[in-house]
Amino acid sequence: MLQDILVTGLVNSGVYALLAVGFSLIFGVARIVNIAHTAFYMLAAYCFYALLVKGGLGFALAGAIAVAAVTALSVLCYRLVIEPVREHEAAVLIATIALALIFQELMLLFFGGSYLGIPSTLEGMVRVFGVSIPYQRLLILVVAALMLTAVWFLLYRTRLGLAIRATANDLEVANLMGMNVHRVAMATVAISVALAAVAGVVVAPVFVVDPFMWLAPLVTMLAIVVLGGLGSMKGSLIGALIIGYVEAITVFAVPAGAYLKGAVALLIMVVVLLVRPEGLFGVAFEEER
Amino acid sequence: MYLLRRAWAELANEVFVLPSRTLVLAWALALLALPLVYDDAYALRILTMTCLFAIFAASWDLLAGYTGQVNFGHALFFGAGAYTSGLMSQKLGVSPWLTIWAGAAVATLIGFLAGYLCLRLRGSYLSLATLAFPLIALGLLFAVPEFSGGELGISGLRRLATTPTQNYYVAALAMLAVVFGLWLLADSKFGIVLHAIRDDEVAARASGINTPRYKLVVFALSAAAAGFAGALFAHYIRVAGPSTLEVALSFQVVIWGIFGGVATIYGPVAAVFILYPLTEWLGSFKAVGELRLLIFAVIVLLVLLFMPRGLTPWVRDKIEAQCPRCKQRNATWRKMCRLCGAALKAEVARAQRLVGHQ
Numbered sequence: 001m002l003q004d005i006l007v008t009g010l011v012n013s014g015v016y017a018l019l020a021v022g023f024s025l026i027f028g029v030a031r032i033v034n035i036a037h038t039a040f041y042m043l044a045a046y047c048f049y050a051l052l053v054k055g056g057l058g059f060a061l062a063g064a065i066a067v068a069a070v071t072a073l074s075v076l077c078y079r080l081v082i083e084p085v086r087e088h089e090a091a092v093l094i095a096t097i098a099l100a101l102i103f104q105e106l107m108l109l110f111f112g113g114s115y116l117g118i119p120s121t122l123e124g125m126v127r128v129f130g131v132s133i134p135y136q137r138l139l140i141l142v143v144a145a146l147m148l149t150a151v152w153f154l155l156y157r158t159r160l161g162l163a164i165r166a167t168a169n170d171l172e173v174a175n176l177m178g179m180n181v182h183r184v185a186m187a188t189v190a191i192s193v194a195l196a197a198v199a200g201v202v203v204a205p206v207f208v209v210d211p212f213m214w215l216a217p218l219v220t221m222l223a224i225v226v227l228g229g230l231g232s233m234k235g236s237l238i239g240a241l242i243i244g245y246v247e248a249i250t251v252f253a254v255p256a257g258a259y260l261k262g263a264v265a266l267l268i269m270v271v272v273l274l275v276r277p278e279g280l281f282g283v284a285f286e287e288e289r
Numbered sequence: 290m291y292l293l294r295r296a297w298a299e300l301a302n303e304v305f306v307l308p309s310r311t312l313v314l315a316w317a318l319a320l321l322a323l324p325l326v327y328d329d330a331y332a333l334r335i336l337t338m339t340c341l342f343a344i345f346a347a348s349w350d351l352l353a354g355y356t357g358q359v360n361f362g363h364a365l366f367f368g369a370g371a372y373t374s375g376l377m378s379q380k381l382g383v384s385p386w387l388t389i390w391a392g393a394a395v396a397t398l399i400g401f402l403a404g405y406l407c408l409r410l411r412g413s414y415l416s417l418a419t420l421a422f423p424l425i426a427l428g429l430l431f432a433v434p435e436f437s438g439g440e441l442g443i444s445g446l447r448r449l450a451t452t453p454t455q456n457y458y459v460a461a462l463a464m465l466a467v468v469f470g471l472w473l474l475a476d477s478k479f480g481i482v483l484h485a486i487r488d489d490e491v492a493a494r495a496s497g498i499n500t501p502r503y504k505l506v507v508f509a510l511s512a513a514a515a516g517f518a519g520a521l522f523a524h525y526i527r528v529a530g531p532s533t534l535e536v537a538l539s540f541q542v543v544i545w546g547i548f549g550g551v552a553t554i555y556g557p558v559a560a561v562f563i564l565y566p567l568t569e570w571l572g573s574f575k576a577v578g579e580l581r582l583l584i585f586a587v588i589v590l591l592v593l594l595f596m597p598r599g600l601t602p603w604v605r606d607k608i609e610a611q612c613p614r615c616k617q618r619n620a621t622w623r624k625m626c627r628l629c630g631a632a633l634k635a636e637v638a639r640a641q642r643l644v645g646h647q
Binding site: 084088094101102104106223261264277 | 579
């Protein structure tokens with residue numbers, strides 16, 4: 001059981017980290033609470049399904065096209081829907097909720113409400129310390145680690161990353177220093193949605209694909225982001241590990257744990273917030289007045 | 290006779306001078322008169338639900354719009370009211386006329402607790418943390434299915450009244466009472482304090498306002514109204530189920546609130562009265578029945594692109610203008626302010642010419 005907890009926790013944490021880091025990035029740079037974030041994850045899973053099962057493309061090609069298409073769509077949505085109402089925080093909020101609902105309904109329309117299964121990218125399993133791990137879960141872990149390293153490299157070793165961090169730190173000053181903050185925000189949206197799309201593509205064979213698959217990870221992701229501190233990459237990563245393991249422990253060690261896993265994860269978030277209202281690694285934003 | 294004339298004068302001077310007030314009066318009268326003219330059971334059912342959701346949306350607005358505590362888990366209070374009232378009337382056999390008050394009371398208590406937990410949080414942190422509360426409650430309810438009925442909820446509750454018309458009047462009167470109550474409250478000095486807390490909490494505290502106490506009171510009041518709506522809802526559809534605690538309901542109320550225009554009370558109510566019957570009506574067509582949520586989302590998105598502040602502020606700006614001198618509102622077609630006689634906006638130049646010099 002201990003090994004089960006260790007492995008499941010790690011794999012889930014990887015997926016959650018991909019989602020949470022992306023969400024945190026958008027919030028940090030553009031102050032958008034993107035409720036549609038996991039809807040993009042759902043779209044990517046559907047896109048992957050359509051290309052792979054219906055279109056008959058290879059795994060790598062289907063995955064790459066799915067990620068690219070969803071990223072392009074996100075930039076389009078940002079330009080058409082979010083950008084015109086950027087000044088009105090409340091409007092941005094429900095615009096993203098409405099977008100998520102639209103995606104959900106469109107998928108319901110095209111693919112129906114039934115659960116869709118996707119064949120595993122890699123068959124077989126490997127035994128580590130007496131636990132058999134399917135290759136697919138190992139793949140999730142490897143991809144998550146690669147993507148997170150790539151994001152770290154992008155943020156801390158490139159000029160674009162510097163611009164993103166500067167904009168997150170202080171939008172006005174970044175603008176005065178000659179950065180095109182609109183373009184930076186757009187790039188951030190693309191990066192963050194690409195992360196969510198990658199997560200959607202790799203988990204699609206493990207989880208079932210259905211139009212409501214965005215709701216459960218949305219709540220968990222928000223809990224992680226708040227737990228770690230809004231806008232903090234490190235916080236999101238550590239928050240993802242904490243919540244991933246807490247969920248795994250609840251499911252394996254507590255009776256009726258499957259019902260309680262969400263509640264326990266959220267309870268931990270609430271407790272942390274009560275002790276430290278800005279989250280574990282929260283950047284204390286100066287009050288905007 | 291004197292009283293009648295006095296009432297008429299009040300009406301003419303206070304209500305008919307402003308198109309928005311006239312509209313509100315007409316709407317309230319139409320609501321009360323409707324079953325006398327048209328008592329189709331299906332239409333009454335939709336309107337009853339609309340009234341109940343209108344209470345819910347208005348209570349969200351007091352908390353989120355006025356006080357700025359943007360609650361993403363408002364369904365917690367709705368569900369608390371529904372489950373408390375349902376459980377009490379089912380297990381203890383108490384009349385639903387009494388249990389709805391118990392539902393509202395428990396919701397108030399939970400609102401107080403949630404408010405206490407949220408005192409130190411602000412902005413997005415508060416929104417996201419409150420989102421968690423109803424889900425925690427849902428997880429706990431699912432863990433004790435014998436008590437809560439699990440995923441099916443508690444069904445077979447007694448109704449408050451028997452005929453559709455009676456049920457409609459219960460909901461409509463409750464709605465009018467609660468909404469006008471909230472409106473009066475929000476327009477009072479108390480409401481001004483809430484505006485101050487939303488706009489600048491530090492400054493409000495510096496001016497000697499006990500902001501934590503105000504926030505707690507608002508959480509409790511808002512939860513009471515929402516729990517009342519939830520209890521009425523549970524007894525109307527005769528089920529207190531997990532759908533009253535779902536994320537979808539919490540998001541729905543956020544959409545209603547922002548679509549109608551926050552910090553107005555009447556805005557969210559108007560939004561519910563437009564959006565809820567609209568989606569139900571769309572759902573009644575075979576062809577577009579499956580598309581109704583899609584159409585709903587697209588409409589919300591389009592309206593927002595053109596009226597980012599919400600529907601009612603936009604409409605209000607079209608039909609009313611503010612007097613430049615005394616800041617009172619006037620119908621746009623008036624040339625002079627109804628209170629101080631100052632010329633309204635575009636008329637300034639012409640008025641000056643008429644007066645000669647100024």
